Amino acid sequence: MLTIPSLHAALAMAVAVAMFTAFASNRFRVEIISLMTIGAIALLLYLFPLPGTNPKDGLALAFGGFGHTALITICALMVMGRGLVVTGALEPAARALGSIWRINNSLGLLVTLLLAMFASMVVNDTPVLVLLIPIMVSLAHGGAMPASKTLIPLNAAILIGGMATTIGTSTNLLVVSIAADLGMAELPIFHFTPIVLMAAVICLPYIWLVMPRLLPDNSPEAGHEPRKFIATMRVGTESSWLEQRIDEFREKLPEGFSFLREPQTLQPGQRLAAFATADDLREAGRKLGAVTAPRWLIKRLSQDSAKAGEDLVEAEMAISADSRLVGRTLQTAGIEGVAVLGVAQAPSRGFAAPREMSAEARLAEGDILLTMGRESSLQEFAQDQALLMLDGARPLPRRRKALIAVAIMGAAVLLASLGIMPIAITSLAGAVAMFVTGCVHFDKVGRALSAKVIVLVAASIAIGRLIGDSGAATWMGASLALGMQYLIPPVVLALIMLFVTLLTNFASNATAAAVGTPIAFALAEQLGLQVEPLVLAVLFGCNLCYATPIAYQTNMLIMAEGDYKFNDYMKTGIPLVVLMIVSLSVILSITYGL
Template identity: 60%
Template sequence: MSLPSLHAIGAILLTIAMFYGFVSGRARVEIISLLTISAIALGLYSFPLPGQAPTDGLKLAFEGFGHYALITICALMVLGRGLVTTGALEPASRLLTRVWRFNRQIGLFVTLLLAMAMSMLVNDTPVLVLLLPIMAAIAANGGMPASKTLIPVNSAVLIGGMATTIGTSTNLLVVSIATDLGLPPMSVFHFTPVVLMAAAVALPFMWLVMPRLLPDNSIAAGHEPRRFLATLRFGGASSGRDMDPAALEKRLPPGVEILAAPASGRLAVRATHAELEEAMRVLGATAAPAWLMERLQSGYGKTGEDLTVVELSIPRDSGLIGRTVATANVAERFNVALLGVHDARHLWPDERPADGRQITIFGEGDIILAAGAMPDLQEFARAENLLVLEGAKELPRTAKAPLALAIMAGAVVPASIGLVPIAISALAGAIAMFVTGCVRFDRIGSALSAKVIVLVAASIAIGRIILDSGAAEWLGGLIALGLQFLPAAGVLAAVMLFVTVLTNFASNTTAAAVGTPIAFSLAQKLGIPVEPLVLAVLFGCNLCYATPVAYQTNMLIMSAGDYKFSDYTKTGLPLVAIMITTLSMVLVYRYNLY
């Protein structure tokens, strides 16, 4: 086998560097994506591909931003946002609540089925955002502990998202790249029967076995409740203002952990919500600036709204990520007090200012303890894309819900029966959402994720350079050497497993962009039809159950369920094995490869 060209070597090294950047977590996904695009543009401008001009390299690097796959993904984000903001999915949540009241096991079974069904047409993240507070409320009212239900529900959402071309942005990317390479277009439900057969095999495991493998992290079972990092502030009348650390430790509730010596009237602590309330009471302190708490308490006389304390989870697309309490300026913008923060990953800075303040940078999966009037808290949650875990949260109820459902159906049905491409019907549906007011123009930032947009554009560029440089052909030949003696089912399983490993430790979008051209090369070298190999790549990109960093929904449930890394592996690895085995066998049967 001949050595790859210099361009192919460069493309492979750049792909490895991109994957390493995602795995290491040292830089934001957007930064890594933009650096990748820049490297491709500068590299091909300085060293063009054979037979191409320098400007052709610039076109290759930046064409992802205008690719129809990215336009379709953005349009589907808007459609999904319209369903959520109008409350069109609320009947599903009411059904779940009624079933859970009847029987817990039946409730979990119905929840898994609904999660699969909804995520076939709506992106995975909005579906989980809808279900997460429902599951938390059910657990609080005597249902199964959230720690035993959230991973199974998340797995069901991911399997449902795998079942259609529009279920996830990754599916659309694989299908779009495959179409560009010559594969006939796939309809919305083209491979749904394959996934449903595998889901039928996996469902008993998710329903009956997964909850038994997961811990009971509820307070009733003796599990320690969520602990928040907070700063106690001592006013002039506070009894703790002049105490030394030893005296403070004696006065504080037993579970409160002092993180730094008191300075400038501040004391950094870590405590549960109940312990924090007790500490404020015995010391006469506040967890937010005294002037802010006075303003919030005085607001009751004007509005009649009681102060409410809620827990808010930070998802991947929140505007708070990367900001601090000071730069977020929540008090002035929303009239809300931030009392404490629970970090899902327990990575707090070691260096702290001398005045005892905690400089906390918000990250994905963190949970905020906030106080304020409920309307202000809801506005805060809407504006920053936060998820309310504790406290009353009214889902939107508008007369536009039936209209949003009709628009979604109008976008999906014509594409599913082949009347129009999904890119056209989704774009028309997104425009209809705006025109009818189901999604407001000033909320476009809540509908679209800049991180997803840049990542998809970079993935399209890396996929093109892997193909055009000859790297895909060389890698396909290398992989074919190891797979040529395997039966078709073994080849499909190996490809699926390879992409699954990349997905669980790096980016499923980039794994899709790299794996799809390799699948075409493998098909030519092994004499296997290209479509089942492309589907093996697509399915592998969705088997992201085994690590919390594999997909944004995995991280979203980590704090809410108080999970450890091992909880994902001991439930996710068996599920990955079940899905790879079943999907490979079904693909062999469907495409007559036996």
């Protein structure tokens, strides 16, 4: 028989509903809602303490999430993920991906989905997507599928991969931590990976073949071509193509790259006039063993960067009419402290004769310089030379640290997966190692950590504890059990996943995890079932956030790039949610013999 909840349980549910409603309304920032929730819990428990507690205990419950192991682990994983990105450790995989797309679009999409899914099992979802978004946009510009047809499927594959391990997402860590606090044995990293992979096999054909057909082609009809620069490439001695004729390797260079004066063979010390985008110049230089600035200058800038503890960055700068560079060449301009990698010439004005396409031609108003240096040096250079910096500065990967970053991440995951040390310790040690080795600079750690995630997780832990300690979870579990006691276990698991999925798609997956995990424990007791499959149903449901753009931060990341509307997520996401719920509930039941 259904009973009336206690005052504290009713207040706990009211706070949770208010938090969900505020998130779903999208009228306020996540950080504000999270902090207000923590404040409301602290105030309520101070004025109306839980039975057997005092007001100070309520404050500890409200603010305890900031010191919780799960939050520390999440922050450490963010730092390690940042290390992989800023060192360019994942770039070789990205280059290989581009070559596959050039063979066949459908094959390229399948390989991309698989790569993204497996990468997100051990690297947080967000850095994986952040790395792949520009690759997909660049491939779309090169004639592959429009980005609007690939980014939602890519995001779905990443979310499925993140679901497959305890460290795949912050939500998984949160569910496992809350379950451990409630008495369940801590789950190893790959404990439920086979279950998710079996469901992925069922759902991947839909993501790969059907999703792109349901999405619109939002490619701009008249988009601007990426800016191309004239550059002088200096060939070194490390190229594997030395002494070879240009015809033998031309097809291996980027499609958008061209020589202004084509050489017969490639020789060490050769200076090649090239015309390409910044990305294509960088890729061609890697393959040719060439650089677009004097090697001594690049070496000096790298040494200055390491000494100052600043990253090298690339920036595009426009020459204004009153710049002293107008009428001079790069060789006679007396430029110091930065390197000019290329020049995008402005069209000739009036009756002026066209300029020679050469990086050594005289500079003119409106020319765009592709520059490299420390950010402070670039800003000083722009100010001194009356230049306008365009689109900010792009940090260059610290590639010499890439293997170190991979080794640190690999060691942290391996030690945790083998059960030698808990993930909280290995991830924290890995984050410290990233700082010590210089993979991540300490003053840049703010770019790795997300304040929104930190306060959201802290608020979620607080509200989860409140719902558990107040008896609200027990009451909701008993209420759900009344309607589930005559249902078979697969249906029970499916309903739990559906309940949590609705919360995660219209509110926050972290909050849904904090609410759903205690309910799973209560339901297990009420129905006499094993608690672990019910907890996994909650964990899986929290990751089924495909149906709305507000369900997860990666959904928002792709919204602008794909020019998506709310309905695009619902049209593609709802069928995937149904497929995943049915697949996972059946597989869970078989795995646990329910």
